[in-house]
Amino acid sequence: MLDREEYLLAWSRWHGGSDTTSPLVRGWLSLAHALARPLAGLPPLVATVAGLLVAAACIPPAAAGGAWLVAAGLLVGLSGLLDSLDGALAIGAGRASQRGFVLDSVVDRLTEVAYAVxxxxxxAPGWLAVAFGAMCWLPDYVxxxxxxxxxxRTGPISLWERPARVVMAAFTLGGAGVVSGLELGGIGGDVLTVTAGAAVGALLGVLATAQLGWWLRSELAGPGGAGRG
Incomplete structure (x- = not known):
């Protein structure tokens, strides 16, 4: 198993030279690496599938509302950790592959659909939940x-990378559960919380896409609009 610094370098190479100095990204990856070390023999696919199932499992408690929203938030956070764990197991143990890289990206998008649902x-209003999900998807699509x-190159690290999406969804749902438990839910405090969280997430996605688009102006400025690499 690679040590932490070797893992961060390898992760960056697999992600087009992504910067790992951001406190959020570095902390998230370091946590995943720490969890992966005692599980080095576990196939990465197990963590990938478990992350997707846990993400889907957050929907019923979210629908139940009230204190169950705290459980939904915890499940979102766990799904994010499992998603990072599969990458740490694959890269850290030297088992990363292009097929696994693509599968992991697809599962990421499916888990973000579960968060939006x-x-x-x-x-949260339907249109706002759709906007949240779309803004999880759009920067990576670009x-x-x-x-x-x-x-x-992958471009600048924005405020709306994968760890931020997981944290926002988890804290929004969990926070709504806490608000409901404080008996503010009777005046719609829980609904206001999830609505505000979805709105902030969608806004961060718009800003991240704009930031990425600004950076790409120079990268795609070659003849005929082709990238310069």
Whole structure:
């Protein structure tokens, strides 16, 4: 198993040279690495599938509302840790593959759909939950298309990377459960909380996409709009 610094370097290479100095990203990856060390023999696919199932499991307690929202938030956080664990197991143990990399990306998007559905069932307006989910998807889609256009760097780390999405969804749902437990739910405090959390997440996604688009202006400025790499 690679040590932490070796793992961070390897993770960066697998993600197009992504910067791992951001406190949020570095902390998230370091936690995943610490969890992976005693589980080095576990196949990464097990963690991938478990992360997806746990993300889907957050929807029923979110729909139940009240104190169950705390459980929904905890399940969202656990799903995010499992998602990072599969990458740590694959990269840290030298078992990373292109197929696994693509599968992990697909599962990430499916778990974010589950987060958006959980926010909707917890009381966020449907259009806002859709906007939250779309803004989880759009920055990574733009990066993927830029890569197809010849850009071999992932660009700047924004405020709306994968760890931030997980944290926002988890704290929004969990916070709504706490508000409900304080008997503020009777005046719609829990619904206001999930609505506000979904709105902030969608806004951060818009800002992250704009930041990425601004950076890509120079990267895609070559002849015919082709990336310079």
């Amino acid at each position: 959980a926010l909707w069932t917890a009381g 990066r993927a298309r830029a890569g197809q256009a010849g850009v071999d």
